[in-house]
Amino acid sequence: MSSSTSQRFTVDTVETAAATPDTEQPFTALGVKDDEYARIREILGRRPTSCELAMYSVMWSEHCSYKSSRVHLRQFGEKAPETDFLLVGPGENAGVVDVGGDLAVTFKIESHNHPSYVEPYQGAATGVGGIVRDILTMGARPIAVLDPLRFGPADAHDTHRVLPGVVGGIGGYGNSLGLPNIGGEIVFDPCYAGNPLVNALAVGVLRKSEIKLAQAHGSGNHVVLFGARTGGDGIGGASVLASATFDDGKPSKRPSVQVGDPFMEKVLIECCLEIFAEDLVVGIQDLGAAGLSCATTELAAAGLQTKGVGGMDVQLDLAPLRDASLAPEEILMSESQERMMAVVAPATLPRFREICEKWDVTATVIGAVTDTGRLRMTWHGANIVDVDPRTLAHQGPVYERPYHRPAWQDALQADTPDRLARPKTGDELRETVLRMVASPNLADKTWVVEQYDHRVRGNTVLAHGEDSGMLRLDEASGLGIALATDGNGRYTKLDPYHGAQLALAEAYRNVAATGARPLAVTDCLNFGSPEDPEVMWQFAEATRGLADGCLILGTPVTGGNVSFYNQTGESAIHPTPIVGVLGVIDDVTRRTRCAFAAEGETLLLLGETRDEFGGSEWAHVEHAHLGGLPPRVDLERERLLAEILIAGSRDGLLSAAHDLSDGGLIQAVVESALRGGHGVRLVLPEGLDSFVALFSESAGRAVVAVPRGEEQRFTELCGARGLPCARIGVVDGDAVEVEGEFAIPLTELRAAHTGTFPGLFGQ
Amino acid sequence: MARVVVDVMLKPEILDAQGQAVQRALPRLGFDGVVGVRQGKRFEVELDGPADEAALERVRAMAETLLANTVIEEFTVKAEV
Amino acid sequence: MARVVVDVMLKPEILDAQGQAVQRALPRLGFDGVVGVRQGKRFEVELDGPADEAALERVRAMAETLLANTVIEEFTVKAEV
Amino acid sequence: MAARIGVVTFPGTQDDQDALRAVARAGAQPVPLWHRDPALHAVDAVILPGGFSYGDYLRAGAIARFSPVMQAVIAGAADGLPVLGICNGFQVLCESHLLPGALLRNGGMHFVNRDVKLRVESAATRWTAHYEPGQEIVIPIKNVDGRYTAAERTLDELEAEGRVVARYLQNPNGSARDIAGIANAQGNVVGLMPHPEHAIDELTGPYPGPATDGLPFFTSILKQLVDA
């Protein structure tokens, strides 16, 4: 078997494949298992050509086929809550929800973990580029991004290579696209040292009537490849970088990293939006993982699936190349960025070309839709691919991976934080507060977010430092959306089922705290190797917990992404499901900020505080301890808290609200005080130990500031609905004072809180 | 006092968006006959000692660790005469 | 087919913050004896014709108008041998 | 009839929508202009907005300078057409030699997005008439190549002729003499690194504020055009 680097050279054709059944094929090197290879031969009734083998290997890879996760992801559909606003659910490039009026919003989160470890800047940049193309593909204008990140220890040498590169890449690409970055997370933990998590969430807006789907139908319609030329980028990237540990990653003469050109993508976005506005495409698909293999098969397969008839013929040699030496197999696997594929009717092709011309975007007809039911490709006349596209796109292997509860789980849960020494005196508490607010996970993140443009497009109502990012969609009506992402690997390690629900609960709470009504969910499931039954158990439990949680909260999962093999050698990362929650707010001028901005206002603590320190930031920072159980989850309570926060915001009863999570009450109070530039005097509730009151991470809580005149109305509202609500102090002075314990001037707190990142990563 | 020059260019197989942007601009400015442009970095490193082989080795090490990102870039080091 | 190289450097009197940032980083990485670093750009221009004097003139014109901003930068053009 | 203010879109421009919105807020008629179109469509003034024209490849503004629309802007500016270059627009104006000097990589090497305090040094330009000389305002910056640089001689000239339009109270990027914005000798062409179009609205402007200090840039020009 030979692959062509020049057209004179003979390629492995369909005919050759039929005639030479015994030819040895390097399927193992491509990550194809023996039984999978056997199935390919069975499907085709012959051995695959080298191009077909390349396509099956990427389309059936973990990254593209979800072969290990599919049986678990099904729950998101099966347990989906009844809703009337879900326009497009999982299965498409991104989910779409109805946000009122004639507007819809599409959003999705995706991971680019492994590429970002190899080449932090380009890995993170192309991660943003990829998810933004998914949003664009739905027919939407991308309007913002968020970036949940996980790194190794903040003081580790390699973190100083990875973090600045990742942040630079996310900023460099996102800023150049004119997309505001309105939120995300930065968390450090030793478990991510050899395997950072770089997840990116993108959101877009479109008219309900203009949703685009990735489908090829209408025999005779053109298949157009447009955008950047195809180079050797990330060949095998999808299978090697995203579906296998580094240990067995094979070296390749081709660059295994993708390099992005944000300028090309920006132009491509504007070009596509003009094309959509004139309704010039039958179907459209972005080229992401598995590049042309994925785009052609998904378009052709979806066409067949929905219309019953379909098929596609492609002349692969017509694809514009950046590197003339590429073999057809490589062209099919290339992950060159900033490329799109559209199905265009002959009548509209001229106008389509005009718009591409206007934006200097190269557009090439490389094939046509057929009614043969086959995906066929030729290379200078030779038949190199002839398959049923559905066997590539939908009939990949599905694994029921074995899983079992780790033997160590009981011991881990039994090792509760109760034995850890706690601060007792006021001075000890004071010192603990100063160390906590300065610890990398809780410290001020301005050093990072200053590198992101959060203002461009002029609709950013809330961004970094607030509980959720908020965007105005409609200047006339004030209609807007809010987005927050959350995840806690330590909680999930202690209890995957409830850990996933805690991530959901926190994102949900963050959205509600700003006054928006949580609507729908996207999730990125970052786990170790699915071939490890203990990791698989974590995955099964987390997905089950998330699906059950979404059902209770009435927020369907609309799409997301799975990232497996996040481990170095044998040691997996903490199971880290990242949950993104989208909310809607009728009038963004009613939003609630988290800053304590007015002297004399009353501070109320909503929810119940229990002695809960399992997986807490305090145990992590002060004792490097991880054990016990995470905080208890009560999703009905989260629901009630959200309703109160939303009502309070809508009716103007709240002047500030801040959700309580990592670091507990004192962390939230310090953040709100510093943001508003006003101190507070706290009087902790009777009968509650000061340490527990200040640092416990009990879920379902928020601290709010209410204008004097509204205090009674608001407390009555809580009382009537049965939400615990305790007066814990007032906004006053220029220090954070806990009566009877300690007082810390804002200046001292600010120095501790803001000094950490510049100290670690330079001015 | 000697000067060592480090030229850093993207590996040939890596997309050079900048070089391409320049190349596209040239015809518009009336410059034809250019079939390719690659843009890279040039570092002029001043040493307090002579640019002997030992010094060049040190500069190569600098290029390897700091001046170039060897995942996507390649470099050459030469003493300036 | 010939290659012409255009080196563009900031004028000596213009503060080169990038070069200085590199220079500051070197000692931290254990590289001593570097008394100065200047960072500039290197362009590799591929011509479809030979790199004769006329061609070099054309490339000088490109550098003058596009590749360098002569308000702050100076450039050199040489055929690569 | 309301004054017509053009906002140029180059490929890679990002803040054009924001500039158009600011123009409308100020009560003028926003007119989108396209880089390939050499016609200015009878606009009374032109804004070159922020972003990354042509990817900011080679040098910020270097390639945009040669676009057809810029030939018209350069000619118009010579005849007194008011031109405001914001961020990338400022870079384009310098590359076009409508303003002296250049903008280089920030001292800290990073992109910086921050609300900064400025002092308006000159109210004698077409774009700053609605400010008081010496007035302190809050306007966001967001750029990676924002460090203003020019020959000492040029800087002295700018100072002497009162052409420094705005200065940073806390220099965020190492700009020479804390310069945030300058004008040409006639005062019709102004380049500004900070983004006044992002400080026109209580809802989206700098927090905790003041949130709308940028609006006078757009009302100033309007008043002048109406009076004219």
Ligand SMILES: Nc1ncnc2c1ncn2[C@@H]1O[C@H](COP(=O)(O)OP(=O)(O)O)[C@@H](O)[C@H]1O
């Ligand atoms: N964790 C998840 N939760 C819900 N949907 C998921 C998840 N992971 C993947 N999906 C869905 O599976 C489909 C295929 O995912 P993917 O291959 O990442 O799409 P794309 O290649 O367009 O990014 C998408 O619709 C995605 O939303």
Ligand SMILES: [Mg+2]
């Ligand atoms: Mg996709």
